Amino acid sequence: MTDDLLGRHRAVLPDWLALYYEEPIEITHGEGRHVWDAEGNRYLDFFGGILTTMTAHALPEVTKAVSEQAGRIIHSSTLYLNRPMVELAERVAQLSGIPDARVFFTTSGTEANDTALLLATAYRRSNTILAMRNSYHGRSFSSVGITGNRGWSPTSLSPLQTLYVHGGVRTRGPYASLSDDAFIAACVDDLVDLLGHTRPPAALIAEPIQGVGGFTSPPDGLYAAFREVLHERGILWIADEVQTGWGRTGEHFWGWQAHGQNGPPDIMTFAKGIGNGMSIGGVVARSEIMNCLDSNSISTFGGTQITMAAGLANLNYLLEHDLQGNARRVGGLLIERLRAAAAPVPAVREVRGRGLMIGIEITRPGTDEADPRAAAAVLEAARESGLLIGKGGGHNTSSLRVAPPLSLNVAEAEEGAAILENALRSIQ
Structure with missing residues (x-):
């Protein structure tokens, strides 16, 4: 960040105003299910500003x-x-x-x-x-x-x-x-x-x-x-x-x-x-x-x-545009794809949810003990490969949250699932 936006953020905003990622990003614009950061990197957005960009970025009808x-x-x-x-x-x-x-x-x-x-x-x-x-x-x-x-x-x-x-x-x-x-x-x-x-x-x-x-x-x-x-x-x-x-x-x-x-x-x-x-x-x-x-x-x-x-x-x-129906159809495909991807990863305790509201709980393998470090590592790995997701959960915040805009299409769901599969494998 050429003007040290992170330093300025830390100087004037509360310490408890959390930022994602070891190197936080500034999102400058978006279109459809994608956003871009200040460095020009393009991301598939599976979190939508904490589920607020529900339909699509820069939706012409809304703008x-x-x-x-x-x-x-x-x-x-x-x-x-x-x-x-x-x-x-x-x-x-x-x-x-x-x-x-x-x-x-x-x-x-x-x-x-x-x-x-x-x-x-x-x-x-x-x-x-x-x-x-x-x-x-x-x-x-x-x-x-x-x-x-x-x-x-x-x-x-x-x-x-x-x-x-x-x-x-x-x-x-x-x-x-x-x-x-x-x-x-x-x-x-x-x-x-x-x-x-x-x-x-x-x-x-x-x-x-x-x-x-x-x-x-x-x-x-x-x-x-x-x-x-x-x-x-x-x-x-x-x-x-x-x-x-x-x-x-x-x-x-x-x-x-x-x-x-x-x-x-x-x-x-x-x-x-x-x-x-x-x-x-x-x-x-x-x-x-x-x-x-x-x-x-x-x-x-x-x-x-x-x-x-x-x-x-x-x-x-x-x-x-029956986005509820789209959430049911594409979300159903996405959750099954994520369950298959997570099955061989011992750190994944559960993949749950319905529609386009999916959680992946990360724990220490073989236990119910939360592993927030591993969850954070998946978050980082996904971002590095061009996918933004969220995190949450009780027990020390070790659940990943997947909630794309409801206009997500099958190709984008498959792309995001593939990135998440690789990110999950990276913590084994």
């Missing part, structure tokens, strides 16, 4: 919508009628599956989860929250307080009383050896027992697939079983769809639908991919919950015209 809106007006706040915000809210409410839904837009997933917690605690008049072990819900004071992943929880102080529930990780913990049905039954029994020892909670918040946790998930139906227990007691269910929404899992438009036998969640949060890189988050809830606040509130930057224009254009594109 055109942003440009045209910027030429009219960029921002006015929620104090004035906003046509793009109303139009996107109508679409999201209809797609959510929540009856009589109301939508509130924010600027991020963190802020969306923060709002959901405000609504749930106000509606239920309780500050007790149930959350999942190994979960991640954002970086604000309240969302850190319900994050069940030690690596992303810098303080134990919180305005909430949080109780952590079993079930978010299928292959670890005391119930890992059980069948799926027995696993669900054991987690439900644990939840019922927990509720017998505490004052009534406001809500359970859960990611259908844990994102930062390494793309772990319970068996399908767990949250439906939880929902039955919660509903009997008036406890709300908040589905955190920040990473799973908009068709990424392939099989469903929303992650909660894999657990939807007892109906949709009471509250749902979203963010990440809906803006294809623009800063959009939001909350959907039944009107009685959304309207329970008895004081004024606004959002200065939530739902601003330019981000709503991007969201509308992106949503139209992904629906018209």
